[in-house]
Structures are given as C-alpha cells and as structure tokens.
Amino acid sequence: MKEENSVTSIPEITLNDGLKLPAVGFGTYKLNGASGVNTIVGAIDTGYRLLDSAFNYENEGALGEAIRRSSVPREQIIVTSKLPGRHHKYDEALATIQESLFRSGLDYYDLYLIHWPNPSKDLYVEAWQALIDAQKWGLIRSIGVCNFLPDHLQRLIKETGVTPSINQVELHPYFSQEKQLVFDKEHGIVTESWSPLGRANKLLNDETIKEIADAHQKSIPQIILRWHVQLGALPLPKSSSPKRQLENLSLFDFSLSDKEMQTIGKLSHPAGRTFDQDPARYEEF
Numbered sequence: 001m002k003e004e005n006s007v008t009s010i011p012e013i014t015l016n017d018g019l020k021l022p023a024v025g026f027g028t029y030k031l032n033g034a035s036g037v038n039t040i041v042g043a044i045d046t047g048y049r050l051l052d053s054a055f056n057y058e059n060e061g062a063l064g065e066a067i068r069r070s071s072v073p074r075e076q077i078i079v080t081s082k083l084p085g086r087h088h089k090y091d092e093a094l095a096t097i098q099e100s101l102f103r104s105g106l107d108y109y110d111l112y113l114i115h116w117p118n119p120s121k122d123l124y125v126e127a128w129q130a131l132i133d134a135q136k137w138g139l140i141r142s143i144g145v146c147n148f149l150p151d152h153l154q155r156l157i158k159e160t161g162v163t164p165s166i167n168q169v170e171l172h173p174y175f176s177q178e179k180q181l182v183f184d185k186e187h188g189i190v191t192e193s194w195s196p197l198g199r200a201n202k203l204l205n206d207e208t209i210k211e212i213a214d215a216h217q218k219s220i221p222q223i224i225l226r227w228h229v230q231l232g233a234l235p236l237p238k239s240s241s242p243k244r245q246l247e248n249l250s251l252f253d254f255s256l257s258d259k260e261m262q263t264i265g266k267l268s269h270p271a272g273r274t275f276d277q278d279p280a281r282y283e284e285f
C-alpha cells in the first residue's frame with residue numbers, strides 16, 4: 001500500500017428528487033457520547049460530507065454537536081437519520097421525526113429513512129406517508145428506506161405514488177445484492193451499502209481481494225470500497241480512526257478493471273449476510 005492517501009475530489013450522485021450526495025458517506029453506528037462527537041468532527045474535517053445516523057443509534061445528539069463544532073457550514077453536510085420500527089404508526093412516526101430533530105438540535109434532516117420494513121406488522125406504508133408529509137412541511141429534504149425488498153418498494157410506490165430516493169441495504173463482496181441493485185436502478189432509487197466492509201469480518205483478510213489490492217498498491221478496504229463505487233452503490237464505511245477514515249475516502253485516483261470487478265463479484269454467496277438479517281424475516285424495533 002502507498003504511504004500517502006489523498007482525498008481527490010469526491011464525485012457526486014444525484015437522487016430522483018434532485019438532492020446531490022457525495023459518492024461515499026460516513027457510518028456512525030457505535031459513535032456515541034463525547035468520544036463519538038470527536039470522531040465525527042474528525043470525519044468531517046477529513047472530508048466526509050454525508051453522515052449516516054439513526055434514532056436507534058442513540059447518537060443524534062452527538063451528530064448535531066459534531067456538526068456545530070466542525071468548521072464546515074451545516075448546509076454543506078448531508079445528514080441522515082432513520083425511523084425505528086416501533087414507531088411506524090403515522091402519528092408516532094411524525095412525533096419521532098420531530099424528536100430526532102430535537103435530539104440533534106438541527107432544523108431539518110437532509111435524508112430520513114425507514115430503518116426496517118418489519119413486514120409482519122404491516123405498517124410501513126403508514127410510516128412512508130408520515131415521511132412524505134414531513135418532507136412537505138420542510139422537516140426532511142429527501143426521503144428513503146433501508147432494507148426494503150422489491151415487493152416492499154413496489155407497494156410503497158403503488159399505494160402512495162412516491163418512490164423512495166434511497167434504499168440502504170447490507171452490501172459487501174460476500175453479499176453483493178445483484179438483483180436488488182438492478183431493481184433499485186430500474187426504479188431510479190440509489191442504493192446505499194451498509195456494513196460495506198462486512199463490519200471488519202474475515203472479508204478484510206480475503207486472499208482474492210488482497211491480490212487485487214497488491215496489484216494496485218492499495219489496501220483491501222480501499223479495493224472493496226472502490227468496488228462499491230464502480231458497482232453504482234454508495235458505501236457508508238464507519239471508522240473511529242482518523243487514519244482509516246482518510247484511507248476509506250481515498251478511492252478516486254485509481255479504478256478496477258471489468259475483470260477485477262467480476263472477480264470480486266464472484267465472492268458473493270446467498271448465505272453471505274454478516275448476521276443473517278434477511279428483511280423478509282428479520283425485524284428491528
């Protein structure tokens with residue numbers, strides 16, 4: 001790996017409602033309290049302009065504080081939060097969005113996503129209606145979902161006429177979401193990748209990816225994140241280390257060949273989810 005990493009300019013992705021996002025964002029799961037604030041301020045200083053949080057991460061307060069402490073103006077940062085599964089009922093969803101804002105001390109979120117569809121409860125359309133209205137009232141700039149399968153998305157579109165801007169799903173080389181990516185793309189939905197590094201499991205020691213990394217003089221995480229970008233997915237790596245934050249953003253001075261993309265794609269397998277969280281069965285509240 002080369003010693004120096006540099007953040008050359010980060011390309012932008014335009015959502016179906018016109019909002020522009022940088023092609024890589026920053027995950028904040030487990031970044032809480034004062035140390036979380038410091039880590040997030042560091043990430044903003046390093047160059048991240050898209051931050052991913054959730055009501056259930058219990059760090060919307062740290063997120064808002066980090067934004068206020070950073071030297072970057074609020075309007076230059078895309079801030080994301082998510083609606084928890086226990087508040088899908090319309091009135092509760094609206095109150096939760098307002099509570100998310102109070103916790104962060106922000107006037108609006110750029111992105112607000114339904115965290116899980118929880119199909120057995122059958123309330124996600126109601127939750128979606130609340131997001132649509134909150135967007136109309138100016139509390140949220142862009143609305144989307146996480147962990148939605150094609151039939152969940154089709155139902156939202158059919159029953160409300162509003163297509164999500166984002167679908168954030170588990171995506172990494174061991175679970176490449178080929179069909180979901182095609183579905184999202186066909187419907188004008190941008191796919192964001194959660195756990196893009198497989199939450200640092202054995203993926204980060206994969207021999208096949210290491211060979212490609214050595215050939216490019218890049219690290220394994222850089223090859224994985226570059227693979228996401230070329231796939232057309234937007235990765236949200238989390239790191240508490242300034243050095244790794246910079247490494248994860250330094251992806252735009254090299255590219256992978258079609259053959260390398262295919263070689264990495266072949267590592268995917270149906271049981272490749274990190275924690276077996278299939279949204280058809282797995283629910284989170």
Ligand SMILES: NC(=O)c1ccc[n+]([C@@H]2O[C@H](COP(=O)([O-])OP(=O)(O)OC[C@H]3O[C@@H](n4cnc5c(N)ncnc54)[C@H](OP(=O)(O)O)[C@@H]3O)[C@@H](O)[C@H]2O)c1
Pocket residue numbers: 026027028029030052053115146147168169193194195196197198199200204221222236237238239240241244245247248
């Ligand atoms: N919508 C959803 O349902 C959902 C679910 C899960 C996650 N998410 C979002 O997605 C974000 C990312 O996912 P994640 O946090 O699960 O996992 P991840 O980003 O795939 O992996 C994070 C782990 O990788 C390590 N790491 C990061 N960069 C590295 C590097 N360059 N070299 C070596 N190790 C590195 C981190 O350690 P250090 O911190 O020590 O660097 C941490 O242990 C979350 O933070 C959250 O915002 C969303």
